[in-house]
Amino acid sequence: GENVEQHPSTLSVQEGDSAVIKCTYSDSASNYFPWYKQELGKRPQLIIDIRSNVGEKKDQRIAVTLNKTAKHFSLHITETQPEDSAVYFCAEREQGGSEKLVFGKGTKLTVNP
């Protein structure tokens, strides 16, 4: 089945620095890649997504890039703030019509004031 590798598992940055989280996927037919943010004790929430016909997408301080040839995609957070501290999950959508997502194991981001 599909597999998503996510790195690093933990990331600590100083406030104002940038943070980058990388994911690789196995299914070359995958065409949708969302990113979810989960704050402590809360539910995962979608923060940004990208489709396979786009190489980059930005939303304020957050951007996602996709390299279909290499089968990897990355989340970039600029000017990090303490409220960015959370666990971030990447995912790929399986083909087949069920809209199933395969998640990476998560990255715990800590932004130090």
Place this chain on the structure above:
Amino acid sequence: NAGVTQTPKFRVLKTGQSMTLLCAQDMNHEYMYWYRQDPGMGLRLIHYSVGEGTTAKGEVPDGYNVSRLKKQNFLLGLESAAPSQTSVYFCASIKASSYNEQFFGPGTRLTVL
């Protein structure tokens, strides 16, 4: 709209006991999913449903059963709970078309002693 809700929020079981977790959504979504979340393991799909009366196995289905008798509800059952089923369980739903956000419920924290 309440979105996706889960009942109960917390539960402690003894080994061998049974219970049912209820997920309800008021967004008229066709697809629903049950995940479990364990430290360092990300979100793993247990079972899912693409419509009323249909269910299918996910990545980790053993020890669980599900039913989708009504479009808005998706039930997850544990017939004989085991300590290995101690986890946080999340339900999610999505509208059946491409590139839609998967909405998560608030989660159920289950401890099996």
